[in-house]
Amino acid sequence: MKSVIIVRYCEIHLKGKNKKFFEKLLINAIQKSLSDIPHKLAVMNARYLIEDFNENDYDTICERLSKIFGVHSYSPAKVVKSDFDEIAKCCLELVDGKTGTFKVNTNRADKKFPLPSPQMSRELGGVLLEKYHENIKVDVINPSFSVNVDIRESGETLIYTDVIKGFGGLPVGSSGKGLLLLSGGIDSPVAGFMLAKRGMKLEALHFHSYPYTSEQALDKVKTLAKLISYFTGGLKLHIVKFTHIQEQIHEHCPEELMITLMRRFMMRIAERISVKNGCQAIVTGESLGQVASQTVESITSSNSVVTQPVFRPLIGFDKLEIIEISQKIDTFETSILPYEDCCTVFLPKFPAIKPKMETILRAESALDVEALVESALQDVEIFEV
Ligand code: ATP
Ligand code: MG
Numbered sequence: 001m002k003s004v005i006i007v008r009y010c011e012i013h014l015k016g017k018n019k020k021f022f023e024k025l026l027i028n029a030i031q032k033s034l035s036d037i038p039h040k041l042a043v044m045n046a047r048y049l050i051e052d053f054n055e056n057d058y059d060t061i062c063e064r065l066s067k068i069f070g071v072h073s074y075s076p077a078k079v080v081k082s083d084f085d086e087i088a089k090c091c092l093e094l095v096d097g098k099t100g101t102f103k104v105n106t107n108r109a110d111k112k113f114p115l116p117s118p119q120m121s122r123e124l125g126g127v128l129l130e131k132y133h134e135n136i137k138v139d140v141i142n143p144s145f146s147v148n149v150d151i152r153e154s155g156e157t158l159i160y161t162d163v164i165k166g167f168g169g170l171p172v173g174s175s176g177k178g179l180l181l182l183s184g185g186i187d188s189p190v191a192g193f194m195l196a197k198r199g200m201k202l203e204a205l206h207f208h209s210y211p212y213t214s215e216q217a218l219d220k221v222k223t224l225a226k227l228i229s230y231f232t233g234g235l236k237l238h239i240v241k242f243t244h245i246q247e248q249i250h251e252h253c254p255e256e257l258m259i260t261l262m263r264r265f266m267m268r269i270a271e272r273i274s275v276k277n278g279c280q281a282i283v284t285g286e287s288l289g290q291v292a293s294q295t296v297e298s299i300t301s302s303n304s305v306v307t308q309p310v311f312r313p314l315i316g317f318d319k320l321e322i323i324e325i326s327q328k329i330d331t332f333e334t335s336i337l338p339y340e341d342c343c344t345v346f347l348p349k350f351p352a353i354k355p356k357m358e359t360i361l362r363a364e365s366a367l368d369v370e371a372l373v374e375s376a377l378q379d380v381e382i383f384e385v
Contacts, residue, residue, distance in 0.1 A: 001090055002079040003058070005050040006160065007065060010072030010168050025171035025199075026070040032233055033064045044152075051079075062164070067230050069169035069197050075148075077160035082113055082151050084120075088127045090159050091147055095128055098161070099135045100144030102128070108151045124149065170199030172232050177201040178281040178311060179274040180228075181266065182237070184220045184341050187285030187314055189331040190322050192228045194313035195283050202232050203277055205270055207242035209342035217339035225385045227331050238273055239381040242266075242342050245372050249346075252366040256352045259293045259343065260360055261367075263302040268373050271306040273380065282306065287314045287322065292351040293343075301360055 009026055030041060030048065037060060039053040053061060058076070065074050078094065080086040095102070104121040115123065124147065125138055150158040180192040182204040192202055206221045222237065229235040242265075249261045270282050286294045293302075303310055314322055326332040352359075 001086075001093075002051065003053075003055065004077050004079055004158070005053075005058075005061060005065070006044075006075045006077050006158065007048040007050065008072045008074065009046070009070050022070070022171060022174055025173050026068070029068050029070065029171050029173075029233060030065070033068055034061060037061060037064075066164070066166055068171075069167055069199065069231065070171035070174075071166035072168050073163050073165050075160040075163050077158050079156050079158055082110060082155050082157045084115070084123075087149060087151075087157050087159065088124060091124050091128060091149070092131055094159060094161050095132060095136065095147060098132075098145060101137050101139035101142070102145050102147060103138060103140045103143040104128070104147045104149060106149045106151065110151050110153045110155065113151050120149065120151075167197055169197035172196055172199060173201045175199035175201075176280045177203065177278060178283045179270055179277070179279040180204045180283040181270055181285070182206050182221060182224060182228075183285070183343070184217055184224065184335065184337075184339060185285065186319075186326050186332065186335040187287060187290075187322055189224050189228055189285075189335060190325045190329070191283055191285035191311075191313050193231060193325065193329050193331075195311055196228070196232045200281075200283075202228070202283070203236045203238065203279060204228070205238045205240065205273055207240050207266055207269075207342050209243045209246060209345045210241065212243060212246075212345040213340055213342055216337075217341065220334060220337050220339050222383060222385065223334050224331055225383070227329070227334065229385045231329070235385045236277070237383040237385055238277075239383070240269055240273075240376050241379055242376065245376060246342070246346055248367055248372060253363045255348045256350055257355060257360060257363050258346055258348045259351050260298060260301055260355045261364060262343070263293055263298065264305045264360075264364070265369075265373065265376075267302045267306045267310075268369070269376050271308050272373065272377055274308055279308075281309045281311050283311045283313070285314055285322075286312045287317050287319070290319065292353045295353055297354040297356075298352075301355055301357065304357075 037057045040051045042049040065071055078090050080090045104124045106117040106120040108117045145161050148160050175198050178200045180202045182188045204225050225235050225237045245265050
């Protein structure tokens, strides 16, 4: 009896003529993610089979699979010769210790196998009941677990009971590349996750206000980038020093517009870096109305300085919903570490909540915008995560 893992994909089924492209990306993602673990990857129709791995690597393989977008679900399974007694023995082993209601599903691709599927299911059900009748009962409508028996043309049969759900989505790289504005907070890592889930490859950009913000604040962002990279298969993190721009705004512009003007500079710099690195969109963790800089007026103001699309996947999410996702993707604990972000530096007491465009433009005319943007771009640090 051999252990294998069955991997299923979902939305790719919808892709018609493009299916091959999506399948190739998904296979590449699985191979890359498991590259340091000895195994074999076989293609079955619309599924993959991971085999010949060391039992000790099983948990690691599952953990990695659960982070690959495009994987709809996976199942630990056993492979036996297509022979009734062997199949029955394996079913008994898989059901040992289980309680509740069950049903057997047989799928007979190998028409040479003597028993038709319904009969095979009934007979296997009988074998299981005979041994475990004190713990399990048949319920073919709404069972608490299923015993799945897949009799393949190869002369082998796959048997499994558990189906573990992945995140679904599309393989990373199938939806272009975006530049994620990554702060140290809770929201932006979740925003990155959401777009990677839709197949977007990501690079990340962080604005740092050294010496007002600390080395630890920067380390925190690098850790977040690392956590996101498990989903994206690597990540390039650009770090821009923002201090000089903040000081200039602080010195020359009205205090209540500090955040509004900062956001506009961030967007301008982001778009330049995005274009230079072949990204097609900017991604932020904004959520409508969450803070003064995320009102429709503030978003209009920061949006108006760029032409690339700005994706804000969290725009309609409540904070609690965002926190729930950040816990699921393991970024929450890092995000709540108490190191200050560049946006808290020079924070005005009363930030403009509905800034008017003409007021913004008048305030901004006190600055040499182009020169400030250019000088920030002169000194970008890059980390390959
Ligand atoms: P987050 O939890 O993502 O920090 P937030 O609720 O603190 O978001 P803001 O500080 O208004 O909200 O930031 C809104 C968005 O702007 C962030 O989600 C992020 O995409 C971007 N952003 C904010 N600060 C930075 C920064 N220092 N570097 C890069 N991007 C940033
Ligand atoms: Mg923040």
